[in-house]
Amino acid sequence: MKIVTEKDSHYNNLDQMSVNEILTNINKEDQTVADAVKKAIPQLEKLVTVTAERMKNGGRLFYIGAGTSGRLGVVDASECPPTYGVPFDWVVGIIAGGDGAIRKAVEFAEDDAEQAWKDLLEYNINDKDVLVGIAASGTTPYVVGGLQTANAHGVVTGCIVCNEGGPIAAAAQYPVEIVTGPEFVTGSTRMKAGTAQKLALNMLSTSVMIRLGRVVGNKMVDMQLSNNKLIDRGTNMVMQATGLDEQTAANLLEKYGSVRQAIDHAPVTQRK
Known part of the structure; x- marks a missing residue:
């Protein structure tokens, strides 16, 4: 060949x-x-x-x-x-x-x-x-x-x-x-x-x-939160998806350790 x-x-x-x-x-x-x-x-x-x-x-x-x-x-x-x-x-x-x-x-x-x-x-x-x-x-x-x-x-x-x-x-x-x-x-x-x-x-x-469903919209909702940059990115993703303020979004992300889970568990009553 x-x-x-x-x-x-x-x-x-x-x-x-x-x-x-x-x-x-x-x-x-x-x-x-x-x-x-x-x-x-x-x-x-x-x-x-x-x-x-x-x-x-x-x-x-x-x-x-x-x-x-x-x-x-x-x-x-x-x-x-x-x-x-x-x-x-x-x-x-x-x-x-x-x-x-x-x-x-x-x-x-x-x-x-x-x-x-x-x-x-x-x-x-x-x-x-x-x-x-x-x-x-x-x-x-x-x-x-x-x-x-x-x-x-x-x-x-x-x-x-x-x-x-x-x-x-x-x-x-x-x-x-x-x-x-x-x-x-x-x-x-x-x-x-x-x-x-x-x-x-x-x-x-x-x-x-x-x-396989590992992207929602255009976001990596299952990414590992392995450094501060990714935590900040994840917090912004939660804020965009839910309308929550930064501190509430960050708290949810810390609690659930996952963007997907944080969004799924976002309390509607706290959203903007």
Whole structure:
């Protein structure tokens, strides 16, 4: 297959460019990413729909990937509990080479086609769940093997890749192919491809959480109140939803520890 993310950059003599030229040209390339993601919305819609359905019925969402792709999956998964108040095992990100690979690359971890399923078994993955493989190249053996074995065990599979027609897309029941083209620095897929994957993951998890009822109106009513900024945000959300004064809203939020619960228990007689 043609791996377009590995093709030569459209730019040459990068080392002779001024700082302004480097930044301008990177930005020029980055502007093409959103359009590439837009073209993949029909594929993303199918993946979001089946994921939300599975999770409504007790399933979980798993991400697997290596390198940058694996890190992006771990980040997206780790942000779901504080943002939407969901249990930590609802969305799980797994990176080839283990958690140590988040900070330091583990040599050849992505080349083991059997390890992903072993990693997934530690979480008791089953046929209620959804597995999404993430890989810029669309060829990573760790991801291919994980998806293929998951299919054999009745797990719904999807992927987010940045090349068309690769083995990962072939193995996924719900492939999402976002073709971002050559990178500014040849082969550096942490750039445009990584940005596309981040956008797609944001769209996937956010859409699923909305479908699961974790957003009311446009507010994160189940977010964890883990710092003063979020407590202030939560207080404002309660005030907006109920018309209560700031002190009453803050007291309710402190009492119930949840924006949703504070709104539900707001005394009508105290509202403005």
